[in-house]
Amino acid sequence: MxxxxxxxxxxxxxxxxxxxxxxxxLDIDGGRLHTGDRLPTExxxxxxxxxxxxxxxxxxxxxxxxxxxxxxxxxxxxxxGQAVRLHRIGLRTRMTTSLGDQGPxxxxxxxxSAIEDAPAEIARRLRLxxxxxxxxxxTRSTGGQQISVSTHWFDLERLPDIATPLRRTGSVTAALHAxxxxxxxxxxxxxxxxxxxATESELLxxxxxxxxxxxxxxxxxxGGTPLQHVVTxxxxxxxxxxxxxxxxx
Amino acid sequence: MxxxxxxxxxxxxxxxxxxxxxxxxLDIDGGRLHTGDRLPTExxxxxxxxxxxxxxxxxxxxxxxxxxxxxxxxxxxxxxGQAVRLHRIGLRTRMTTSLGDQGPxxxxxxxxSAIEDAPAEIARRLRLxxxxxxxxxxTRSTGGQQISVSTHWFDLERLPDIATPLRRTGSVTAALHAxxxxxxxxxxxxxxxxxxxATESELLxxxxxxxxxxxxxxxxxxGGTPLQHVVTxxxxxxxxxxxxxxxxx
Numbered sequence: 001m002x003x004x005x006x007x008x009x010x011x012x013x014x015x016x017x018x019x020x021x022x023x024x025x026l027d028i029d030g031g032r033l034h035t036g037d038r039l040p041t042e043x044x045x046x047x048x049x050x051x052x053x054x055x056x057x058x059x060x061x062x063x064x065x066x067x068x069x070x071x072x073x074x075x076x077x078x079x080x081g082q083a084v085r086l087h088r089i090g091l092r093t094r095m096t097t098s099l100g101d102q103g104p105x106x107x108x109x110x111x112x113s114a115i116e117d118a119p120a121e122i123a124r125r126l127r128l129x130x131x132x133x134x135x136x137x138x139t140r141s142t143g144g145q146q147i148s149v150s151t152h153w154f155d156l157e158r159l160p161d162i163a164t165p166l167r168r169t170g171s172v173t174a175a176l177h178a179x180x181x182x183x184x185x186x187x188x189x190x191x192x193x194x195x196x197x198a199t200e201s202e203l204l205x206x207x208x209x210x211x212x213x214x215x216x217x218x219x220x221x222x223g224g225t226p227l228q229h230v231v232t233x234x235x236x237x238x239x240x241x242x243x244x245x246x247x248x249x
Numbered sequence: 250m251x252x253x254x255x256x257x258x259x260x261x262x263x264x265x266x267x268x269x270x271x272x273x274x275l276d277i278d279g280g281r282l283h284t285g286d287r288l289p290t291e292x293x294x295x296x297x298x299x300x301x302x303x304x305x306x307x308x309x310x311x312x313x314x315x316x317x318x319x320x321x322x323x324x325x326x327x328x329x330g331q332a333v334r335l336h337r338i339g340l341r342t343r344m345t346t347s348l349g350d351q352g353p354x355x356x357x358x359x360x361x362s363a364i365e366d367a368p369a370e371i372a373r374r375l376r377l378x379x380x381x382x383x384x385x386x387x388t389r390s391t392g393g394q395q396i397s398v399s400t401h402w403f404d405l406e407r408l409p410d411i412a413t414p415l416r417r418t419g420s421v422t423a424a425l426h427a428x429x430x431x432x433x434x435x436x437x438x439x440x441x442x443x444x445x446x447a448t449e450s451e452l453l454x455x456x457x458x459x460x461x462x463x464x465x466x467x468x469x470x471x472g473g474t475p476l477q478h479v480v481t482x483x484x485x486x487x488x489x490x491x492x493x494x495x496x497x498x
Contacts, residue, residue, distance in 0.1 A: 022444050086439065091494050189492040190335065193442030193460050193485040195271045211442050211460055236442040243438040245340050246495040 016051045017058035018209055023049075024059065025237075028068055028079055039069055039077040062207060068237075085142065087234065089215070090244025091185050108170035111203075112137040113163040115156055118229075122153050125218055126226045131157045136166060139203050146204040147239060150232040159227070172228065184227050189217045191241060196233070204235045211236040265300045266307035267458055272298075273308065274486075277317055277328055288318055288326040314456055317486075334391065336483065338464070339493025340434050357419035360452075361386040362412040364405055367478075371402050374467055375475045380406040385415060388452050395453040396488060402478040421468075421477065433476050438466045442485060453484045460485040 024045075027033040040048070045056035060077055063069045071077045118126065118133035126133065136152045152172065154162050165178035176184060196204065196212045204210070212233040219228040234241070273294075276282040289297070294305040309326055312318045320326045367375065367382035375382065385401040401421065403411050414427035425433060445453065445461045453459070461482040468477040483490070 023446075026443065026446060084441075089492060186494050188494065190489050191440055191462070191492065192333075192489040193462050194275065195458075195460070197272075197275060209444075209458070211444070213440065213442050213462075239441075241440040243338060243440065243492055245435050245437065 015055075015058075016049070017055045017062065020045060020049050020051065020056065020059035021062040022209075024063060025068065028063075033079050035079050037079045038075075039079065041076065084237075085145075085147065085239050086242040087147075087239050088242045088244060089186070089189055091246075107142075108138050108140045108166075110136060110138050110163070110167040110170075113167075118153055122229050125229050126153060126155050128155055131155055134159065134163060136163055138166075145238060146206075146235060148232050148234045149200060149203050150230055153229040154227070172230075176227065181221070181227065183222055184219050185222055187218045187220045187224070187226075189215055191215050193236060196235075200233050204233075206235055206237070213239065213241060215241070264304075264307075265298070266304045266311065269294060269298050269300065269305065269308035270311040273312060274317065282328050284328050286328045287324075288328065290325065311456060333486075334394075334396065334488050335491040336396075336488050337491045337493060338435070338438055340495075356391075357387050357389045359385060359387050359412070359416040359419075362416075367402055371478050374478050375402060375404050377404055380404055383408065383412060385412055387415075394487060395455075395484060397481050397483045398449060398452050399479055399481040403476070408476070421479075425476065430470070430476065432471055433468050434471055436467045436469045436473070436475075438464055440464050440490060445482070445484075449482055453482075455484055455486070462488065462490060464490070 024033070024039065033039070039045075039060065042053045042056040042060065045051075045059065046053045049056070060069065060071075064071060064077070068080060069077050070080050113134060113136040115132055115134055117123070118128060118135070122128075123133070134152075134154045134156050136154070137149070138152065139149045140147045152166075159176075159179050162175050162179055166172060166175035169175060169178070173184075192214045193211055194214060196206050196210045200206070200212055201208070201210055204212070213236045215230075215232045215234070217230050217232070218226060219230070220226050273282070273288065282288070288294075288309065291302045291305040291309065294300075294308065295302045298305070309318065309320075313320060313326070316329060318326050319329050362383060362385040364381055364383055366372070367377060367384070371377075372382070383401075383403045383405050385403070386398070387401065388398045389396045401415075408425075408428050411424050411428055415421060415424035418424060418427070422433075441463045442460055443463060445455050445459045449455070449461055450457070450459055453461070462485045464479075464481045464483070466477075466479050466481070467475060468479070469475050
């Protein structure tokens, strides 16, 4: 365990218990604590971080709530080794395939769809030229875990009926296929990270202070005609993005 | 401003002022507040979020400390429009070029280098076969802003002298060139996000609760021989990753 500094500084804007749970999470993420390892006891943590036992207990409880550790009566708290899923991002990014490869197939749920004017930047990227847009909000879960929420934008003129097959199949690829589009490619992806909003936390079943990885992407026909602008927020504690690089020539 | 819920819940592990500053940051990031826009006053924020004026002031001060807003005497607090830098990730990822394109050239500083046994997973990826590794810690800044910190791993047998030219030139590409390697490619990149550690916050000049985008990457010779395993932590509030996709055929 490296990088340690006393964490009980209430002036930082974080409760002491949250700072401790973040440090323990780093130990788990960084491989210093492995699946099956026993966590230090409340007393040991309290002493190490200069807090009382109640605070140490809160830190452990927060990790247990996320499923990262589990308490076993009489023997302590252990790292569960909850898998982080890899989501592939590449030329032919297909959400359903990408996450489905790793376990139970993923399901996609349409929460809401609306016809409206797209924000200027999205209108430009989709080359809407004054046409209105369809905005569709979806969530995705895999193996019972909430993975991501997405906001999709499509050109209303080009794809007036996209919402119906998307709602029915839960797959953008299938919905585009139903609209006569057999192939599409990823033209651009920009990745950032920020704290989840209250709504995102609720949809993704995240605790306070949780982080989302945000991808802003444009999918086009192989010839370059824009099809979909999509902003996806992944639960960072459950997902990493695996970038596909072309083979070197 | 959408997605609003009262945020003054101390049981969440976050201070009310931090939740408010995060909401305001989302407004800025999401384009609801633009460069030059005036922020709502302390009184308006206090009322909207159900907190006292002191808490609203703390939220604004946190954003000012990051340079996202600035107060002008007598006229209010305004969005500065601090640019988020795009860092390109692709087949021939070159840190120096990638960030240098967007403004003042970036400088890279070697903090520390050591010869040691690499963790098993890194030894496997670098095909060390029992050879020891060189670990080098660097930080990078552009235009006076701290951008990232990196931990680089190289095979000691293959690149025994890499630290010296890296220290001198501040560039991995130049250091590899000095070691007789003219070309290398990115073989894999995995992107995640988490809260910054205390050390990372200090090196990157980040406030409490700041987020880092973490990339774990492997660079190889064009033929596939591993050269460098590198873990980079980018200040998420200043950097987005721009993924390079190959052209569709």
